[in-house]
């Protein structure tokens with residue numbers, strides 16, 4: 001897992017990280033892994049954690065972006081595409097398994113609460129083991145635990161670490177409908193110096209294209225024709241015009257690489273873009289580069305064109 005190397009250039013000795021809380025969320029664990037020793041402050045929603053960074057109350061925010069079972073976290077996509085720009089500078093991927101927490105001595109479980117992404121990852125377990133309990137959505141897995149402490153719910157599907165923060169009992173731990181489930185988290189901050197390219201990076205953009213036949217295919221073709229491998233593609237409604245979408249595109253590579261510069265310039269000519277960052281991948285998987293589509297190929301091609309322009313070549 002890569003820690004936040006950009007942080008060393010900060011003048012402040014201790015980084016202030018806002019995270020999607022309260023205490024005991026998976027996101028808190030990701031924040032600790034990404035910024036060891038940082039000063040962590042929980043926020044009840046992803047939107048509030050991002051606002052803390054935008055308003056200068058925090059240096060960075062740690063938020064969940066996607067889960068291998070349930071997909072993207074819509075609040076994160078909307079929070080990054082609306083409002084002043086923020087860029088991701090680091091990511092962490094955590095394995096996800098849950099505990100079911102209850103009040104000590106709780107006999108009957110009629111309600112079981114959690115974040116919708118967590119409920120979706122234990123649906124089969126709940127059907128098999130707590131078939132009479134009603135599943136209730138809470139703002140996070142740890143907020144569900146708080147709700148159990150307060151008597152609002154009878155049980156919470158939480159991160160196993162939540163037991164360290166709340167006076168609850170573990171009914172079961174290590175549950176997950178899908179083995180090897182994982183969630184990816186981002187550390188985002190206000191735009192500034194980018195993390196250096198490593199050869200195993202991810203670049204993220206939001207593309208707002210005109211609603212015309214073939215627009216999305218044309219955008220993707222700009223990446224495909226440069227042999228740039230996509231790692232995620234999601235659409236979210238623009239919200240004020242029914243049937244119109246923004247596309248969230250993640251791909252291999254770093255904006256400081258010539259092949260990515262070439263692709264982004266081509267995309268920028270076709271649509272409105274928001275840059276969401278280039279940062280090292282948590283899994284360290286190097287970018288796939290096809291023959292003829294490497295950075296040196298782009299530099300050589302540019303040098304040849306420049307020479308032609310100067311009359312040095314024909």
Ligand SMILES: O=C(O)C(=O)C[C@]1(C(=O)O)C=C[C@@H](O)C=C1
Nearest residue numbers: 025026027064115117140141183
């Ligand atoms: O509620 C939490 O503990 C979170 O950190 C959020 C979140 C998510 O948004 O997917 C993170 C990991 C798990 O997949 C379930 C919930």
